[in-house]
Amino acid sequence: MLLDCAIIGGGPAGLSASLVLARAKKNIILFDENKPRNAVTHESHGFITRDGIQPLEFKRIAKQDLEKYLTLSIENQRVIDIKKENKFFMIYTDDGSSYRSRKVILATGLQDVLPEIAGVQEFYGTSLFICPFCDGWELRDRRLVVIADNDRAMHLTKMVSNWSSDLVVCTNGKQVFSKEEKQLLENKNIQVVEYEIEALHGENGYLRKVRFINGIEIEREGGFVAGELKQASSLAKTLGCSMTEMGGIETDDFGRTNIEGVYASGDTTFSMPQLIVAASEGSKVAAGVVSDLINEDF
Numbered sequence: 001m002l003l004d005c006a007i008i009g010g011g012p013a014g015l016s017a018s019l020v021l022a023r024a025k026k027n028i029i030l031f032d033e034n035k036p037r038n039a040v041t042h043e044s045h046g047f048i049t050r051d052g053i054q055p056l057e058f059k060r061i062a063k064q065d066l067e068k069y070l071t072l073s074i075e076n077q078r079v080i081d082i083k084k085e086n087k088f089f090m091i092y093t094d095d096g097s098s099y100r101s102r103k104v105i106l107a108t109g110l111q112d113v114l115p116e117i118a119g120v121q122e123f124y125g126t127s128l129f130i131c132p133f134c135d136g137w138e139l140r141d142r143r144l145v146v147i148a149d150n151d152r153a154m155h156l157t158k159m160v161s162n163w164s165s166d167l168v169v170c171t172n173g174k175q176v177f178s179k180e181e182k183q184l185l186e187n188k189n190i191q192v193v194e195y196e197i198e199a200l201h202g203e204n205g206y207l208r209k210v211r212f213i214n215g216i217e218i219e220r221e222g223g224f225v226a227g228e229l230k231q232a233s234s235l236a237k238t239l240g241c242s243m244t245e246m247g248g249i250e251t252d253d254f255g256r257t258n259i260e261g262v263y264a265s266g267d268t269t270f271s272m273p274q275l276i277v278a279a280s281e282g283s284k285v286a287a288g289v290v291s292d293l294i295n296e297d298f
Helices: 012-023 055-066 153-160 179-187 235-239 275-297
Strands: 002-008 028-031 072-075 079-085 088-093 098-106 110-113 144-147 167-170 191-193 197-203 206-212 217-219 223-225 228-231 262-264
Touching (some): 002 012, 002 088, 002 275, 012 028, 012 055, 012 072, 012 275, 055 072, 079 235, 098 275, 153 167
Parallel strands (some): 002 028, 002 098, 028 072, 098 262, 167 191
Antiparallel strands (some): 088 098, 197 206
């Protein structure tokens, strides 16, 4: 069977795109290997009507919404390769199956690359986060640490200061602030510690102390990390999609990439990394796919 569209990735963007395409009576498959970026997250925030929902519950409800659409199927497989053959795409999965589709939506998302500091993984998702818009409310007015050793240090510190005035910024041995920036932070009573971090300490996922290699310790109750982001899948590169300077897939307003028939949506385009934004983009990109299919067939 020739699919109208294959959606690669079962996060909010892929799920939302699947709903729009299914409601347009298109034959589609959603490929979801069930390895979400927010697997360590206990709650997701900022999505109206779903604020505080567990990510797995969000996905369960979303898939329940999709069940009534008979032209949609969900395959819990990893797509390992996509090849363009004439006007169509051959999709190959890790179980040896292959599928043919007119269009492809890449909603494969991103991966967080956290700094190599002892203890980071233990606290990440419970008391250490990367997005203050997502989790700042839960850490409001606490004694927080901002761990940032890259060029996003100043921006993240400014954002976190909205939720707490008791901040310490740790650069893990790096010199990331200019003299003027340090003065600005000092004027805001934000301490900058440039010693290398030995380890983070706490219990049951809750941060309590930051210890530096010179033996100094500071007590903190949580915080934010300026990690790096990378593509969770190499499929865009394999297909020859153009990338932005930040490393996201380059698209037009409706998710079209430079490869005709290939679209991208959600975090994979390096848009604002929030659940509701990814879902919105999935809906918009799917509308673009439906429009293109209709125009081709008309």
